[in-house]
Amino acid sequence: MKQKIKKMIIQAVTDAYEKGALPSSEFPEVEIEVPRIEAHGDFSTNISMVMASVQKMAPRKIAEAIITHLKDPDNVLEKTEIAGPGFINFFINTFSWHPVLCEIHEKDMEYGASNIGNGKKVQVEFVSANPTGPLHVGHGRGAAVGDATANILLFCGYDVQKEYYINDSGRQINTLGRSVFLRYKTLFGQETEFPEDCYQGDYIVDIATEIKDEKGDALLAQDEAEAISYCARLAAKNILSGIREDLESFGVVFDNWYSEQSLFDSGSVDAMMDHFRTRGSIYEKDGALWFKTSDYGDEKDRVVVRQNGLTTYFASDIAYHQDKFTRGFDRVVDVWGADHHGYIPRMAASIEASGRDKNQFDVILVQLVNLLREGEPVAMSTRAGEFITLQDVISEVGRDAARFIFLTRHYESPLDFDLELAKKKTNDNPVFYVQYVHARISSILRKGRERGINMSEGFKTSNPSQGQASEISEILRTLKEPEEIQLIKAMTRYPETVEISGECMEPHRITYYLMNLASAFHAYYNKHRVLADDPVLTSGRLYLIMAVQKIIRNGLRLLGVSAPEKM
């Protein structure tokens, strides 16, 4: 509808110029918006104000000229008006809204899909938590945001891959091994001090016990470094598979798991280092190797190889990101915790240094989650190993509630996650509010079927026969209640909501859209009976609510939330 109005305006402006009603042929991009206030019409454009200076005419005069030349062959307009400083407001005929329902039924799960991504290969890397402990609530938010963003991009026509980067190399893995080995020694009664920098959680003891059960005291006889390395590998593998299970129970499935260690094994890190040394981006100073990230906007250069000869995390990360592009991705998106924001300039610099455009790389910085219970902060101490894991949260509040709540804020806003609130089955909790729409509609459809109402024939066929087409137009005519038109209008906005959400990579826009649509539906439901006495009217209303149901299911799917038939 919006596009239709836009075309009409462009045509009118062109005609007006050709007929001499407008002096200049210079036309700005036409912007159409849905006014906040209903009295301002269904759509409005600011074009006459924008054109005023170029045309050297008063905005309202321009608006008049445009309206005079406006052609409306399909008769979609009820009226137009000039308002305020020069807005042109468009009022759409009630019946002109109806065809969108056919479109929704036709496209079904594809309604709202677009091709703005044009098949571009994009990778979304998210979670990527170190395999040194279980996922916590913050990772859950990253998972929800990353997964939904990837889903939305896919729906917008991108060729998307979801990837998890495993930091299975370096110091923290060694620390992990040391932690497990120390606990292992304790199991055999050996006095050991457990340093503060070691991982404190009980899961470390569990892993140590597993090793004891399997290997007995064999590790005690071994060279300590070897024993630690054994513990490290086993623990990382163990923890990683736990992470994978947690993510699966959260409904997140990755297309690819990428090992940091593999970058060393394959020689990618060395090759990267040689490459940038030859190009002069890596140089030696104070016995270390530095990357000249300051050439590309970073505040200072960064170390890639330390004095002690060990590479930094940054080094493998450069190689990793080079590899992403080598694998053919046009665009690379990283989802990081907000505490990593200082890391962005150097990462972006390394990508620019390799000749890539900086807008091929995006970082979504996800802000912290404050875990609450009844409004009170839940005490968590990583040091003491006391924390609530993502799995705990999923078990307590359920996957749907958790995912939805993670997506009820812009990712850059800190999020309060209240465990009690997440379980509440009231209006406070938006998940159920939206899901309830789906369940309610399902229930009506069940009832309808029980009563033997024919409701599926003709609704799904993409090429309706003559008879079906006229039947559909007959039932559409029954939809004229204000609440019905409101609902349909809300549904027309779904595709653009998805597009904007994809362009900005902001999944919360879908969340808000769904809450809004849900509200329009509940209001309608409470005022009008779908299964009415008049069979034609009933068909019309079923046609309407089935479209609502499709969008709810469709939108929830993008967020990774289920659409229940019953609640």
Add this chain to the structure above:
RNA sequence: GCCCCCGUAGCUCAGUGGAUAGAGCAAUGGAUUCCUAAUCCAUGUGCCGCAAGUUCGAUCCUUGCCGGGGGCACCA
């Protein structure tokens, strides 16, 4: 000190330059002989942190300041 994010109704937050700034919660009162009351309806609240600038027009863009959070390693 430098960098990033936030500052909008009592609370939690939407609002990618438009007209009279919105929603939920909280508060009060109401709605179900009938499709799920996990629902709906009614009642009001704002120097959009402050100040300049850009613009026909700024909650939105720019700059400065104030307040809150986070980050500034040869850690990850």
